[in-house]
Amino acid sequence: MKKIQDFSMDIFSLEGKVAIITGANQGLGMGYAYALAKAGADIFIPHLTDNISEVKEMIEGLGRRVEFLQGDLAEKKHLDEIVEKCLEKFGRIDILINNAGTNYFCDFLDFPDAEFDRVIKINMNAVYYLSHRVAKVMVKQKAGKIINIASALSFTADKMCPSYVAAKHAVVGITRTFANELGQYNIQTNAIAPGFFQTDVNIAISSDQEFYEKITNRIPLGRWGQVYDLMGTAVFLASSASDYINGWVINVDGGFTTTL
Secondary structure (H helix, E strand, O other), rough: OHHHHHHHHHHEEEEEEEEEOOOOOOHHHHHHHHHHHHHOOEEEEEOOOOOOOHHHHHHHOOOOOOEEEEEEOOOOOHHHHHHHHHHHHHHHOOOEEEOOOOOOOOOHOOOOOOOHHHHHHHHHHHHHHHHHHHHHHHHHHEEEEEEOOOOHHOOOOOOOOHHHHHHHHHHHHHHHHHHHHHHHHEEEEEEEEOOOOOHHHHHHHHHHHHHHHHHHHHOOOOOOOHHHHHHHHHHHHOOHOOOOOOOOHHHEEOOHOOOO
């Protein structure tokens, strides 16, 4: 049993840890990758697009290792390859952040089945399937951290994106299921639910002044989030500082989901 006097800031350290972070070559994922590397972890990044030079330079600039694997998370064969390649490169998997996601906007009555299926495959199915594969490794190691990226839309809904809303609601259920099943193996599963963030992906909606002001007025802190706002939460959930937190969602949204 640990005593109060045993507390040390070292519980936030990720020295010697290996983290898989999907889609971390851009956007919010790059922030997670840099934060975990800054805390001492080596990073394995499965990615779809070609742009890896920026995050590679950032992580290697910290003196950490980073490896990449390009492919489509919708393909189960690729998910097997992610686990195999990470173990081949690093010999272990301590942390998984299911960050990669996609969206599609369309009038609800015209929403294409194919686009609904595509979003579900990436935002929901891949989260479950990759976590399930990684969990088997973590069980053998008798420890691990799975961090799913939910959304403010895990608790509410927006128009014209039914597949995204459905998938992000499901991510919360997946998080709780894994927490319930894997806690006995010293594996903690939690989620981060970002609100509205000013990223390249959101340029179109944040450039719409009417929409931007509508959202900003609903956020008690009075501003959209920046990537920096998520980085500390990611390190916290990846570290031993969160060892007794299991099955919960931390909303990083400036208070967006607390308001009407």
